Amino acid sequence: MTSPADDTFAPRPEPRAPRGFPDRRGADLAGERRLIAALAGVYERYGFEPLDTPAFEYADALGKFLPDADRPNEGVFALRDDDEQWMALRYDLTAPLARFAAENWQTLAKPYRRWAYGSVWRNEKPGPGRFRQFTQCDADTVGSDRPEADAEMVALAVEGLAAAGVPAGAAVMKISTRKLLDGLMEAHGIVDQAQRLTTLRAIDKFDRLGWAGVRDLLGKGRLDESGDFTRGAGLAQGAVNDIEVFLNAAAQGLSRQAVLKALADGKASATRDQGLSDLERIDQALTAMGVTDAQARFDPAVVRGLEYYTGAVFEAELVATDAKGQPLRLGSVGGGGRYDDLVARFTGERTPATGFSFGVSRLTVALQAMEWAGAGKAPRGPVVVLALDAEGMADFFAAAAELRAAGIAAEVYLGGSGMKAQMKYADRRLAPAVVILGGDERASGQVTIKDLDLGRALAAGVSDHDTWKSERPGQQTVPRVHLVEVVNGIVDA
Amino acid sequence: MTSPADDTFAPRPEPRAPRGFPDRRGADLAGERRLIAALAGVYERYGFEPLDTPAFEYADALGKFLPDADRPNEGVFALRDDDEQWMALRYDLTAPLARFAAENWQTLAKPYRRWAYGSVWRNEKPGPGRFRQFTQCDADTVGSDRPEADAEMVALAVEGLAAAGVPAGAAVMKISTRKLLDGLMEAHGIVDQAQRLTTLRAIDKFDRLGWAGVRDLLGKGRLDESGDFTRGAGLAQGAVNDIEVFLNAAAQGLSRQAVLKALADGKASATRDQGLSDLERIDQALTAMGVTDAQARFDPAVVRGLEYYTGAVFEAELVATDAKGQPLRLGSVGGGGRYDDLVARFTGERTPATGFSFGVSRLTVALQAMEWAGAGKAPRGPVVVLALDAEGMADFFAAAAELRAAGIAAEVYLGGSGMKAQMKYADRRLAPAVVILGGDERASGQVTIKDLDLGRALAAGVSDHDTWKSERPGQQTVPRVHLVEVVNGIVDA
Incomplete structure (x- = not known):
């Protein structure tokens, strides 16, 4: 691979997948x-x-087509191997x-x-x-x-x-x-090959056309709504x-x-x-x-x-x-x-x-x-541990590791943005919760946990403000040793 | 797909995968x-x-090569899409x-x-x-x-x-x-691009050549055992x-x-x-x-x-x-x-x-x-229910379904061969056991179960004949209702 930074004069390629080939996530x-x-x-x-x-298979083994021209037939992706044999996907x-x-x-x-x-x-x-x-x-x-x-x-x-x-x-x-x-x-006594095929094709349309349509196709033929006439099998x-x-x-x-x-x-x-x-x-x-x-x-x-x-x-x-x-x-x-x-x-x-x-x-x-x-439910992202200051990095990673060891998907925010952008990031990742270990929390041996699931439920009108206040506050500060327990309560809810 | 039976005059293709493309099982x-x-x-x-x-990606997006000739460069599999753009795997x-x-x-x-x-x-x-x-x-x-x-x-x-x-x-x-x-x-002050690359390449060989070899490559150069001389970085x-x-x-x-x-x-x-x-x-x-x-x-x-x-x-x-x-x-x-x-x-x-x-x-x-x-252990096949007579088919399938419902991989032999070939089939499938529901067993509400794991262990000399006879016989006939229990005992052993 050449170093892209050196390609000063090369035009920039357009970032797109070939037509008909979807990315999936x-x-x-x-x-x-x-x-x-x-x-x-x-x-x-x-x-x-x-x-x-x-x-890949050799084209002759695939059987669908046998290229006799330079350009392979439609229907498959084919190329010639270095020994000149055609291979196809x-x-x-x-x-x-x-x-x-x-x-x-x-x-x-x-x-x-x-x-x-x-x-x-x-x-x-x-x-x-x-x-x-x-x-x-x-x-x-x-x-x-x-x-x-x-x-x-x-x-x-x-x-x-x-x-x-x-x-x-x-x-x-x-x-x-x-x-x-x-x-x-x-x-x-229906033995004529063409008549047999027309008969089978007519029967195959039973689900779509019902008996009346099939009957016409088995007999003289059928005139569809658009005015097209399909010749029948003539049985x-x-x-x-x-x-x-x-x-x-x-x-x-x-x-x-x-x-x-x-x-x-x-x-x-x-x-x-x-x-x-x-x-x-x-x-x-x-x-x-x-x-x-x-x-x-x-x-x-x-x-x-x-x-x-x-x-x-x-x-x-x-x-x-x-x-x-x-x-x-x-x-x-x-x-x-x-x-x-x-x-x-x-x-x-x-x-x-x-x-x-x-x-x-x-x-x-x-x-x-x-x-x-x-299926169809919104997939769930990881718990996001906010990264609020450089001094706290070791603590953020220790918290994420602790959550992961308890089987909870978790990550430390690794971008360079501030609190607000980090909260937005957590929301877009569909994080169930964010973990905040700011200077105050660290000094007092505490941790603040924000329930984002609840925030989303509130936003969707599923819950109401009273329930929120009385039963499960959206944000709580607890002793650091209770981190896994509290997050588990949110993730399992 | 055309019906192969019609291709009377087409030569038979050779069944083989393209070179360098393995089948895996x-x-x-x-x-x-x-x-x-x-x-x-x-x-x-x-x-x-x-x-x-x-x-597929468009070749320009992949970046490794930009085909300017009709034939793409080595290294990737590429073909031209129908809009004439090059795509590559x-x-x-x-x-x-x-x-x-x-x-x-x-x-x-x-x-x-x-x-x-x-x-x-x-x-x-x-x-x-x-x-x-x-x-x-x-x-x-x-x-x-x-x-x-x-x-x-x-x-x-x-x-x-x-x-x-x-x-x-x-x-x-x-x-x-x-x-x-x-x-x-x-x-x-090593700033010359060629000298830098030679230096990096020399260091990259530390694991393989040790310090003496790297030292030569950093200096004037190195003469290897075959007599080839590699010019050094001249540091x-x-x-x-x-x-x-x-x-x-x-x-x-x-x-x-x-x-x-x-x-x-x-x-x-x-x-x-x-x-x-x-x-x-x-x-x-x-x-x-x-x-x-x-x-x-x-x-x-x-x-x-x-x-x-x-x-x-x-x-x-x-x-x-x-x-x-x-x-x-x-x-x-x-x-x-x-x-x-x-x-x-x-x-x-x-x-x-x-x-x-x-x-x-x-x-x-x-x-x-x-x-x-x-990993590396022999994979285990399904329990094989022998198919010994046409009349028993429903019983064979009921037995297989019962085993599967208990979480045990099981199948009915579906070929047309006799008892001996069926036993050989079960052995080649690495079946832990075979289930025999012959006419006698069915008439008396019983089932015969043969422990193939044990047979293989004996063949490998892992167990001995006395243990086999006294502790776990290779074949036992038990009431039909005990099928799952007995097979479970063999599979879990």
Whole structure:
């Protein structure tokens, strides 16, 4: 690094982060870290091993793009290594897992179950709430084709949401399997690839458009409010009717067993029956693990990543109500499913895998918005020991050390300003209290402690002046030996 | 993502991570995370705010290089954003802090004290133990020119090392200030820039070469064992003598006050006196915080980053002894100091700052090598519930859920193999125990529990067969209701 002071003639750079790359501090960062710690506890109790893969992968291993020009494709951040190979920053945690599993397949204890968290990067146009670096937190099982492995993903997500602080009843896991839809199309002879995709896309819009919209998209087509016409799948009426029954099989409140019963009434096919049998086994494993119908339900309308998932699919949805009891749509905070092809890219052998990924930022935002798990509360700063004169420095540091030894976050003011600015600093740091050890206090073996929490409460009108005067004065001078005790009383209040 | 199964004609990529980018799992990863968590506790108790800046910075803000060619300089990973601006991955956590502080200077509570951890990237030739992505963990105070802010960095490091599990006496912080050396050179009229740098470089080699080597480098020059000649600084004999006194001022075991006294005997200069006064204040603050002479000592031979630091400099060194009591040189596990120019790159105004950075990988390796803080012990896997028949699945999952509810990591085997392979799997997962709920056990309301820890202990010859038989049998069949109790006994043993 060159000494900046020497760069007399260099223009000053503008201090700013690249577009779409946020700095994070305070409550947002603390909330995300609390969430990851809560999920880590659950994952490891389920026997999932932590894994940390690097930010870079070779572009061909990532699989999303193969640069054949000088400039890499959109979507990922890529650069050429000094041996001219393209490397790219990971855009999710699943592609690196597939590379890792394929690379170490011979020596891994199988099935291989790992959890991971970390940054992922997307080279997309940034926008409000749309970042180019964000955090994911995933659990995956590679090497098990048992539906129980899918059930475990659901149980993991249910417990993870609870550990994160989402109250009972405010989250639901929705489960389906692609085999149900495949079987339905099989039974109705829908084999044309384009027609199949249009059908799946129509079903995927059930939540948003309701049955009337989906019906149009399954038939001739749909004219939306803006006047745009979307061509439909052109299915026969019999197929449309069966899809209606299928989508309505999962009315809110039905038990998993009741949904299975309703689905069994539809037109049979080998694939559908396989799907029903998978769901039956998922239900049994969930029930054995104590996951209730309210926590995890079957919902055939769940489709997800059309070309990615090959079996079970899941989605975590928050279903909170506002202060008036009205349902609040907080939306999906995670999802996953069975993907049996990713490792095969490397090995040529189909390797069954299933996983679940939390949308860490979305879930953190929801926890804060709902003030669940103490999230959203103003974070608390350290107790600030004022630095009022040079002679007292040793005493200020001794007081801070004493507070820290008692487990209280504390610091000595280290700037050069006077009393008023120091009080303002303490307030901006959200200090619960300031400690004043002026010359008078030191001479008389005393200490003055000012309760800033109380000051803020008064300012917010939470308390009133009488209470303040009678019950807990904002400032008190006590013998120095009572420092920790009095500050503890304020911090714990 | 395209469906890999469709890529019939695409060649299979080789599954490997880019050179110099390690995958991390098991004990290494757990050790690093434990270390960061321990440091986080200390930093926040000292009132340092967490900050997370993105991986990318604009290249001009990073400051290390300004690409004027198509291909960026060595040293950093850089790429051009879609608006043609160069972005680079951060190579440390200090440059992004300087950018953040400059960008938010008006609104920050000052002094601004933050801690951070995260990956940094260096585009260097990888080699054994030399990675291109690694973790740093830093604390910095921006906006305080008080020597007490430097003292706080030292106290933070001392407490951090203790919290990380380094036992008392096994770590020492070495402290100096560049003002001592600047003053010494000032007093001896060493003003030529090249001569100054050669002098500093020579002093920096005191630890490695001893006085004889440094003396040659300060004089005419030094011929090393390989026959290479390094030209010396060509100092006059009086200056060389004073530097000898200076370097010897910090004999092992001297108190901070004694070192200050010895240094005060040297040739005076305004800068040196300023340095001595800074160290005096650092000593007082350290003493007030309970940091002993054994934990942090003054050592004028500490130089560090020649063109970077402007005042105090610190280095954390581990000084363990091996089983025979011989000193083990584990080397530096962190360092830092005062750098007053980094923010000025952006603002044009000199902004005092001081910081300390832990070498996270080095410290993790040392903790594991010394088996400090439980590091280096084999990590423990989950209890494995064997999956012996399809009918028992619900019982297997219920047993695993029961164990997890009691806080015991547990999983059901989810592969498709038989009993023998399942036992091998459990062993490779380092399971403390396996739970067997076969048809017989289920019919009779019992459960069989096999103690794998004991099996491993026997295999390692730690226990003997008689003890095994009489005191704790490796396998026991007990009523199903005693599952948690028995497994707890094994896990806690």
